[in-house]
Amino acid sequence: METLMALLIGVLFTVGVFLLLSKNFLKIILGTSILAHGTHLLIITMGGLKKGMPPIVRGENVSYTDPLPQALILTAIVINFAVTAFFLVLAYRSYQELGTDNIDKLRGIADE
Amino acid sequence: MKGDHLLLLYFTLLVPFLFALLVPLLYRYMPRIHTGWFVLVVPTGIFIYMINLIPIIAKGEKLVNSVPWIPTLGINYSTYVDGLTLLFGLLISGIGALVVLYSIYYMSKQREALHNFYVYLLIFMGAMLGIAFSDNIFILYMFWELTSIASFLLIAYWYQRKQSRYGAQKSLIITVIGGLALLAGLILLSIMTNTFSIREMIEADQMIVKHQLFLPSMLLILLGAFTKSAQFPFHIWLPDAMEAPTPISAYLHSATMVKAGIYLVARFTPVFSGTIEWFWLVTGTGMITLLWGSFSAVKQNDLKAMLAFSTISQLGLIMCLLGIGSASLYASTAILAALFHLINHSTFKGCLFMVVGIVDHETGTRDIRRLGGLMNIMPITFTLMIIGSFSMAGLPPFNGFLSKELFFTGVLEAARLNIFHLETWGILLPILAWIASIFTFIYSMILVLKTFTGKYKPNKYEKKVHEAPLGMLISPIFLASLVILFFFFPNIISNNLLQPAMKAILPGLLEGGGFENNIKIWHGWTTEVFMTLGVAVVGMLLYISFPKWSGIYEYLPEKISFNYIYDRGLVGMEKLAAKITKTYMTGIVRDYLLYIFIFFVVVVGGSMVLLNNFTFNPSGNGPVSAYEVVLILVIIGAAVLVMLTKSRLTAVIGVGVIGFVVAMFFVIFRAPDLALTQLVVETVTVALFLLCFYHLPELGRETGGVGLRAANLIVSLGVGVLVTLLALTAQSNPLVDPISTFFENSYQLAGARNIVNAILVDFRGFDTMLEILVLSIAGLGVYSLIKLPLARRDNK
Numbered sequence: 001m002e003t004l005m006a007l008l009i010g011v012l013f014t015v016g017v018f019l020l021l022s023k024n025f026l027k028i029i030l031g032t033s034i035l036a037h038g039t040h041l042l043i044i045t046m047g048g049l050k051k052g053m054p055p056i057v058r059g060e061n062v063s064y065t066d067p068l069p070q071a072l073i074l075t076a077i078v079i080n081f082a083v084t085a086f087f088l089v090l091a092y093r094s095y096q097e098l099g100t101d102n103i104d105k106l107r108g109i110a111d112e
Numbered sequence: 113m114k115g116d117h118l119l120l121l122y123f124t125l126l127v128p129f130l131f132a133l134l135v136p137l138l139y140r141y142m143p144r145i146h147t148g149w150f151v152l153v154v155p156t157g158i159f160i161y162m163i164n165l166i167p168i169i170a171k172g173e174k175l176v177n178s179v180p181w182i183p184t185l186g187i188n189y190s191t192y193v194d195g196l197t198l199l200f201g202l203l204i205s206g207i208g209a210l211v212v213l214y215s216i217y218y219m220s221k222q223r224e225a226l227h228n229f230y231v232y233l234l235i236f237m238g239a240m241l242g243i244a245f246s247d248n249i250f251i252l253y254m255f256w257e258l259t260s261i262a263s264f265l266l267i268a269y270w271y272q273r274k275q276s277r278y279g280a281q282k283s284l285i286i287t288v289i290g291g292l293a294l295l296a297g298l299i300l301l302s303i304m305t306n307t308f309s310i311r312e313m314i315e316a317d318q319m320i321v322k323h324q325l326f327l328p329s330m331l332l333i334l335l336g337a338f339t340k341s342a343q344f345p346f347h348i349w350l351p352d353a354m355e356a357p358t359p360i361s362a363y364l365h366s367a368t369m370v371k372a373g374i375y376l377v378a379r380f381t382p383v384f385s386g387t388i389e390w391f392w393l394v395t396g397t398g399m400i401t402l403l404w405g406s407f408s409a410v411k412q413n414d415l416k417a418m419l420a421f422s423t424i425s426q427l428g429l430i431m432c433l434l435g436i437g438s439a440s441l442y443a444s445t446a447i448l449a450a451l452f453h454l455i456n457h458s459t460f461k462g463c464l465f466m467v468v469g470i471v472d473h474e475t476g477t478r479d480i481r482r483l484g485g486l487m488n489i490m491p492i493t494f495t496l497m498i499i500g501s502f503s504m505a506g507l508p509p510f511n512g513f514l515s516k517e518l519f520f521t522g523v524l525e526a527a528r529l530n531i532f533h534l535e536t537w538g539i540l541l542p543i544l545a546w547i548a549s550i551f552t553f554i555y556s557m558i559l560v561l562k563t564f565t566g567k568y569k570p571n572k573y574e575k576k577v578h579e580a581p582l583g584m585l586i587s588p589i590f591l592a593s594l595v596i597l598f599f600f601f602p603n604i605i606s607n608n609l610l611q612p613a614m615k616a617i618l619p620g621l622l623e624g625g626g627f628e629n630n631i632k633i634w635h636g637w638t639t640e641v642f643m644t645l646g647v648a649v650v651g652m653l654l655y656i657s658f659p660k661w662s663g664i665y666e667y668l669p670e671k672i673s674f675n676y677i678y679d680r681g682l683v684g685m686e687k688l689a690a691k692i693t694k695t696y697m698t699g700i701v702r703d704y705l706l707y708i709f710i711f712f713v714v715v716v717g718g719s720m721v722l723l724n725n726f727t728f729n730p731s732g733n734g735p736v737s738a739y740e741v742v743l744i745l746v747i748i749g750a751a752v753l754v755m756l757t758k759s760r761l762t763a764v765i766g767v768g769v770i771g772f773v774v775a776m777f778f779v780i781f782r783a784p785d786l787a788l789t790q791l792v793v794e795t796v797t798v799a800l801f802l803l804c805f806y807h808l809p810e811l812g813r814e815t816g817g818v819g820l821r822a823a824n825l826i827v828s829l830g831v832g833v834l835v836t837l838l839a840l841t842a843q844s845n846p847l848v849d850p851i852s853t854f855f856e857n858s859y860q861l862a863g864a865r866n867i868v869n870a871i872l873v874d875f876r877g878f879d880t881m882l883e884i885l886v887l888s889i890a891g892l893g894v895y896s897l898i899k900l901p902l903a904r905r906d907n908k
Contacts, residue, residue, distance in 0.1 A: 001734040006839040008744050012770075014832030015751040017709060021702055021824040026760055026805055030767050033797070034751065037774050042839060044781055047850070049734040054782040055867035057859045064867065065782045066852045071871040073786055075883050081793045082890035088804045089894045101808050107699055 005045040012038030025091040025101045029084065036080040040073045121175060121191060124161050125245055127154055128238030132231045139227035147226045148216035155208035155237060162201045169198050169612050176247070176311070186308055192247035195612025199451065200244035200375055202609070203458050207367040208237050210587035214466050215359035217584035218473060229269060229357070236262035240368050244375060248308050249298040256294060256336075259369050260287040266364060267356045279352035282678070286349045290339025294376070297332030300325045301383070314382045314619065321387060330384050333376065334393055341373025343431060344401040347424045348674045354416040358469030361416060366423045366461040374427065374454060377434050381617050385438035388532045395435030395526075399544050401428025406551035410558065410658075411665040415468045415478040418555055419461070422504065425552065426457045429545075433519060436526045436541075437617070445525055447617055449518030451610050456503065456511040456598060463591035464500040464559070467493055470584055471563060476574040480558065485568030490579050492589075494564045499592040505556035505651070506549060506644060511598035513644070519545065520640040546643055553651030554658070561655075706827060713830040716838070726837055729844035740780060747773050760805050768798040785868045 012034055019031025047069035055067035095101050131154050139147045168175070178190030193201075212233070219226060239262055242255030261284075268280035302308050304323045305316040313320070320326055337343075342350040353365050364370070377394060384390040405425025412418040430450050437447035470493050471486070472478045487494050499510060506516030523545045527538035570576075598605065654661070696707075720726055747770050754766035771794030778787035858870035872880050 001736045001740070002843050003728075003730050003733060003840065004736060004741070004744060006836045006843065008747060009839055010832040010836030011748050011751055012832075013835045014828045015755050017828035017831045018755055018824055021705055021709075021828065023702065026763065026808060030754060030763055030801075033767050034754070034770060037770055038835070041774060041777065042835070044778070044783065044786075045839065046842060048732070049781055051734065052782075054784055055856075056784075057856070057865040057867060064852075064856060066850050067855050067867040067871055068850065068852045070783045070786050070868045071876065073783075074789055074868065074872060075879050077786070077789050077793055078883050079886050081797060082887045084797060085800055086890045086893050086897075088800050089897050092804045092807055093897050095808050103701055106701075 001049045002045055005041060005049065009038050009042045009045065012041070023102050023104050025095065025103065028103065029087050029091060032087070033080075033084060036076075036084075040076060043069050043073050043076070120161065121177075121193070121245075122179065124158055125191065125238070125241055127158065128234040128241070132234040132238070135230045135234065136227045139230075146216050146221045147230055148212055148219070151230045151234065152209060152212045152216070154234065155205045155212060158241070159202065159205035159209055162198060162205055165193065165198055165201075166608050169193065169195055170608050172612070172615070178247070181251075187250050188248055188308075189251055190247040190309065191245045192311055193245065194616040195609065195614070196375070196378055196616035197244050199455070199609050199613045200371070201241060203371070203455065204237060204240045204244065204368050207363060207458055207462050210462065210590060211359045211363040211367075214362070214469075214584060214587040215357075217581055218359055218469060219357065229266075232262050232265040232269070233360070233363075236266065236364065236369070240372065243372055247310050249302060249310060250308060252310070253291070253295050253298060256340075256372065257288070257291050259372060260284060260291055260340075263287070263353070263364050263369055266360045267353050269357055269360065270355070273355065275352075276355040279349070279355040283349040283353050285682075286339050286346055290336045290346065293332045293339075294336025297329045297334075297336060300329035300332065304329065310379065317383050320383055326384075326387075327389060330387075330390060330393075333380060333384075334397075337373035337376040338397060339373070340376070341370050341427050341431065342401075342424050343373070343397050343428060344404050344424075345674050347401060347405065348678055350424055351417050351420040354414070354420050358416070358465060358472065361419075362462050362465030362469070365420065366465055367458040370423060370427055371430075371454065371458075374430050374434065374450075377431065378450070378617050381434065381438050382619050385618075391435055391438050391532050393435070394438065395432050395541070398428045398430070398432025398435055399541065399548075401425065402432055402548045403428075403544055403551075406548045406555065409555040410551055411662070412555075413480055415471065415480060415483075415559065415563070416465075418480075418559060419464055419468060422552070422555060423457075423461060425548065426453070426461065426504075429519060429548075430454055430457070432541075432545075433522050434617075436522050439526070439529060439531060444614070444618065445518060446522035447614050448606075448610060449515055449522045451613050451617075452511075452518060452602070452606070453515035455605060455609075456515045456595070459591045459594045459598070460500045460503040460510070460512060463496060463588045463595065464504065466584075466588040466591070467497045467500060470580040470588070473584070474575070474578065474580055480562040482572050483563045484566035484572075485564070487564040489568065490564075492585055493580060494560075496585075496588045496592050497560050497564065499595050500588075501556040501560045503595045505553045506647065509599050510595050511602070512595075514599060514602055516549065516644065517640045520643050524639060542643075546647065549643075549647045550651045550654065553647050554655050557651070557655045558658075706823075709827050709831055713827070713834055717830070717834045720834075720837065720841075726841055727844045728840050732843075732846075740777075743773050743776055743780075760808070761802075764798060764801045764805065767801070768794060771797065783868075785866070 016031045016033075016035030016038060019027045019034065022028065022031070047066040052063035052065050055064045055070065091101070094106075098106065100106070131151070135147060135151065138150050142150075165175075175191070175193040178188040181187050181189045212230075215229070215233075219229060236259060239255045239258035243252060243259065246252040246255060264280050264284040267283055268276045270276050301313055301320070304320050304325050305313045307313060307316070320329075339346040350365060350370065354361055356365070402425045405421045405423075405428055409418050409421035409425060412421060430453055433446045433450035433453065437444065437450060468478060471483065471490070474490065474493075475483065475486070477483065503510030503512035506512045520542065523541040527542050529538060696703075750766045750769040750773070754763050754770075757763050757766065771790065775787050775790035775794060778784075778790055855867050855871055855875060858864050858867045858874070862870045862874040864870035864874065
């Protein structure tokens with residue numbers, strides 16, 4: 001399972017990086033989103049998969065899945081959400097102000 | 113007695129700096145009196161104090177002491193006074209006093225910013241004294257750079273003029289490059305000898321010569337000395353430094369700062385002497401500088417430029433003598449000649465600069481093509497010019513004659529030696545020295561005859577020409593009398609000043625029987641006398657026929673001049689740097705992202721390949737079931753769809769699909785909290801995407817062609833493959849056991865059955881608090897982005 005997940009993570013990173021390298025705001029933000037998914041899956045995969053019960057205490061002599069990566073991912077999801085939301089609004093506002101969604105056209109002011 | 117002296121010495125060395133603080137106040141609150149009168153007290157006082165030290169030093173006593181500055185690093189402000197130090201101390205303070213006196217009449221109280229002038233001058237004086245008196249290499253270096261900075265400020269004193277700024281920048285660049293080389297050389301020396309004290313380095317000279325760092329440190333220190341003392345080919349800054357006010361040219365660029373390099377070479381002669389590299393580097397550079405300087409001086413039209421090249425050539429002469437003198441046991445006359453000429457040059461060159469300043473001041477020009485016939489109008493100035501120039505040319509009865517004779521003696525002695533390949537090349541030294549002396553003779557004559565003889569044409573001058581005021585004449589008269597005095601009584605300074613200074617340069621020699629330090633005016637009909645006669649005769653003939661052969665200067669193409677190389681080099685370096693920056697700083701974010709990803713792939717992937725540490729061990733893997741494979745395929749499909757689609761809606765939905773399948777994976781991987789959060793967040797995110805991009809245009813085509821997209825694909829594939837390999841390798845090598853068994857006690861420790869939640873709010877609650885903060889900041893950011901559209905470009 002971990003091997004398959006590693007391959008899947010590789011695909012997500014490839015797609016994420018490819019989208020990051022494009023010119024369009026939307027694609028770049030979608031790329032960061034996909035990269036984030038890849039990263040979350042990477043964290044949980046590194047903790048080991050399907051090793052026991054869900055981490056909710058039921059009594060003695062039960063083996064649980066590692067809870068620590070889950071806590072880390074939960075934090076990461078929320079932070080990623082906050083950053084993505086901010087980027088979205090930023091992209092929206094810059095399109096409104098600057099009239100383009102092409103990142104190559106954002107070249108600053110001539111006399112800078 | 114001695115303790116008092118040391119205390120006084122420290123105070124004396126600090127006085128210029130302390131007084132520099134006072135100068136602006138005096139300038140501001142005593143506007144009726146020329147600020148220079150107050151400043152005059154400082155060098156005069158120091159000079160009198162130094163005179164009092166002469167008997168002590170002449171007896172062979174040495175004043176050593178140190179005050180801690182950074183004791184933990186071994187850096188102390190230590191001073192050491194021996195003959196060489198005192199000689200420089202007297203020159204700096206003595207000429208300093210005369211220059212200040214001269215400047216009082218030269219610099220107008222009404223028109224000039226005198227407070228700046230005297231502050232810079234005092235800083236320079238203090239720094240120069242500091243160089244001569246320091247024993248610690250770092251203190252020496254500190255003062256060394258301080259002289260560069262003060263000189264920079266003084267050259268650009270009239271900062272409104274372009275040429276001043278150009279000259280100041282040039283001199284700063286060249287001397288600071290040399291200064292940094294000096295620092296490196298000094299540090300190498302301290303590594304070799306394990307001390308920061310120059311005195312202790314001199315005692316360890318045997319160890320240094322054998323050390324492998326010997327040659328680098330010697331080269332670096334010489335680079336520092338040669339740049340400061342305007343030796344070939346670093347002499348180019350000195351003629352441009354002539355944009356400074358004339359008192360500054362007289363003080364810095366003839367008598368003191370340019371002799372800092374001479375001091376350095378003399379100071380380190382005991383450390384490096386006796387080696388063939390030192391001998392030929394110092395002698396050779398000095399000789400080339402002497403020749404080139406005197407040759408170039410003849411073609412100048414500006415009096416100050418002529419004096420600048422003459423200074424270059426005389427410094428080369430002194431340097432050459434120091435080099436010859438480093439073969440100390442055989443050629444001690446050279447050191448005597450070097451030191452004697454050092455003093456003589458300061459006197460006659462200081463006098464000449466002041467005279468040129470007077471001519472400039474009274475006629476409004478320094479161009480020899482416009483000057484002429486001033487003999488009868490300015491008789492005193494004319495007399496002073498004759499004394500200075502004839503001394504420079506090496507004629508009796510002036511002190512230049514004595515040191516020129518000693519110079520010839522030195523080179524003749526060197527030519528007879530059988531060491532350092534002198535038996536083959538040595539004969540060149542007297543020949544070149546003789547040729548250089550002829551050129552020296554010619555420009556000395558030009559200086560006198562072109563300026564003062566001929567017909568007086570009043571219409572050529574902007575002002576009504578008259579003799580200079582007495583005050584302006586005092587200093588050059590004083591220097592000119594010294595020029596004559598030193599000729600008739602050379603042994604006064606020889607016994608009291610030169611002998612202790614020679615002892616400092618050649619510490620080993622005195623035990624070996626002492627040396628001849630009696631300077632005689634007349635030796636009889638020796639070779640040197642005939643050489644001088646030859647110089648005078650040939651020089652006079654060449655001067656008369658000068659218009660016939662002056663054409664040779666035009667054969668020298670401008671492109672091989674060092675100024676041309678310097679200017680071109682500076683422009684070229686700027687252009688090159690701009691070009692390099694422009695090639696990689698494209699301003700396009702995508703390019704920078706490419707650099708980052710390529711760097712990541714090359715460094716991480718490269719080290720993986722080099723260390724050959726990819727491992728694959730699937731034995732600990734969990735089981736795979738069919739629907740998981742289906743889910744994986746769905747994600748891959750959605751990802752590829754996002755990558756290829758041209759519709760924004762498809763792309764957004766594709767990413768949504770990926771998010772929801774990831775949530776399903778969290779279910780499979782037994783992470784219920786994650787699955788819940790992921791579902792909610794993904795839903796909100798997709799909604800946000802849809803909301804936002806409703807306002808954005810369609811994706812459109814990726815411009816840039818297939819090649820660019822292929823490059824992007826290769827880089828992203830590289831990243832993806834590398835991440836997969838890293839994940840597999842990390843998975844196959846679990847280094848430590850997880851610590852999560854501790855958290856399984858969450859019910860006993862925290863009263864919570866949900867372990868993940870217990871970690872989030874109890875065990876690691878701090879993370880959660882800051883994550884809440886991140887969310888709040890993002891919310892506030894979104895709010896302000898939308899609500900505060902303040903600074904519009906067009907300021908509506």
